[in-house]
Amino acid sequence: xxxxxxxxxxxxxxxxxxxxxxxxxxxxxxxxxxxxxxxxxxxxxxxxxxxxxxxxxxxxxxxxxxxxxxxxxxxxxxxxxxxxxxxxxxxxxxxxxxxxxxxxxxxxxxxxxxxxxxxxxxxxxxxxxxxxxxxxxxxxxxxxxxxxxxxxxxxxxxxxxxxxxxxxxxxxxxxxxxxxxxxxxxxxxxxxxxxxxxxxxxxxxxxxxxxxxxxxxxxxxxxxxxxxxxxxx
Numbered sequence: 001x002x003x004x005x006x007x008x009x010x011x012x013x014x015x016x017x018x019x020x021x022x023x024x025x026x027x028x029x030x031x032x033x034x035x036x037x038x039x040x041x042x043x044x045x046x047x048x049x050x051x052x053x054x055x056x057x058x059x060x061x062x063x064x065x066x067x068x069x070x071x072x073x074x075x076x077x078x079x080x081x082x083x084x085x086x087x088x089x090x091x092x093x094x095x096x097x098x099x100x101x102x103x104x105x106x107x108x109x110x111x112x113x114x115x116x117x118x119x120x121x122x123x124x125x126x127x128x129x130x131x132x133x134x135x136x137x138x139x140x141x142x143x144x145x146x147x148x149x150x151x152x153x154x155x156x157x158x159x160x161x162x163x164x165x166x167x168x169x170x171x172x173x174x175x176x177x178x179x180x181x182x183x184x185x186x187x188x189x190x191x192x193x194x195x196x197x198x199x200x201x202x203x204x205x206x207x208x209x210x211x212x213x214x215x216x217x218x219x220x221x222x223x224x225x226x227x228x229x230x231x232x233x
Contacts, residue, residue: 005104005105005125005128006049006102006103006104006105007044007045007049007103007104007105007106007107007125007185008045008049008051008092008093008096008101008103008105008106008107009041009044009045009049009050009051009106009107009109010051010053010088010089010092010093010106010107010108010109011034011037011038011041011050011051011052011053011109011110011111012053012054012085012088012108012110012111013034013052013053013054013056013059013063013111014054014055014056014074014079014083015054015055015056015058015059015079016079016081018081019216019217019218020215020216020217020218020220020221022058023111023112023215023221024054024056024059024062024111025058025059025062026221028114028215028221028224028225028228029225029228029229032062032066033111033112033114033215034052034059034062034063034111035062035066036111036114037109037110037111037113037114037116038050038052038063038066038068040109040116040117040118040121041107041109042068043118044107044118044121044122044125045107047067047068047069049103050068051071051092051095051096052068052070052071053072053074053078053088053091053092054070054073054074055073055074055075055076055078055079060073071095072095074088074091075091078091084195085108085196086191086195086196089106089108089186089191090191090192093106093188093191093192102188103188104130104188105125105128105185105186105187105188106184106185106186106188106191107121107125107183107184107185107186108183108184108185108186109121109182109183110181110182112181112214112215112216113180113181113182113183113212113213113214113215114213114215114224115210115211115212115213115224115227115233116137116182116183116207116211117211120137120182120183120205120207120211121183123205124137124183124185124205125185127185127203127205128185128203130187131201132187132201132202132203133186133187133190133199133200133201133202134184134185134186134187134190134196134199134201134202134203135183135184135185135202135203135204135205136179136183136184136185136202136203136204136205137179137180137181137182137183137184137204137205137206137207137212138177138178138179138180138204138205138206138207139177139178139180139206139207139208139209139212140175140176140177140206140209141176141177141178144170144173144174144175144176145160145161145162145176146160146161146162146167146173146174146176147160147167147169147170147173148170149161149162177204177206180207180212180214181214182207182211182212182214183205184196210227210232210233211233213227213233
């Protein structure tokens with residue numbers, strides 16, 4: 001438990017899902033997907049500081065049957081295919097602040113990262129300070145823009161994306177990272193000023209590939225089931 005910062009965990013869980021229908025409550029190895037994230041959140045903060053933001057009655061029932069109260073029903077305008085996470089986060093934070101509850105940081109945990117665990121979150125939290133905008137979990141990029149990625153020029157010819165081809169060995173190129181979607185620890189003051197993508201002061205928390213598995217397609221889902229079945233995670 002973090003003993004010097006008060007955290008609000010926000011778990012977004014929209015009802016609509018195109019890639020994997022109703023994936024938030026779809027059983028993964030016999031357990032509703034959202035329960036994996038709730039289990040992690042409960043090891044970090046008390047239930048009163050866990051906010052599942054959803055518009056879906058079936059998700060609400062699945063969560064409340066698990067003993068966690070859903071504080072509100074997400075407004076319809078924040079539950080469309082085009083609604084972004086920024087409005088969802090601001091809405092949830094505003095809900096608690098209107099009730100007089102203020103937090104030092106927001107921990108955004110997405111349900112599509114079932115293999116992220118509480119220790120990962122605790123380690124990421126150690127990197128958070130009030131003078132940064134966000135700690136975000138990443139993994140090493142599979143393709144490095146300084147070495148293995150290419151762009152077309154105006155004439156249709158491919159060129160190395162960055163560095164002008166000055167690196168002839170992958171190991172000499174600067175490290176590159178991509179978000180894995182597992183953990184975001186956000187400064188509430190920064191959030192009120194701008195969306196996450198605009199934050200100038202971001203600090204990385206690096207995770208390995210297996211714990212970074214993100215469920216976006218049914219192939220991802222099958223891979224996750226395989227990892228669990230083979231006890232690889």
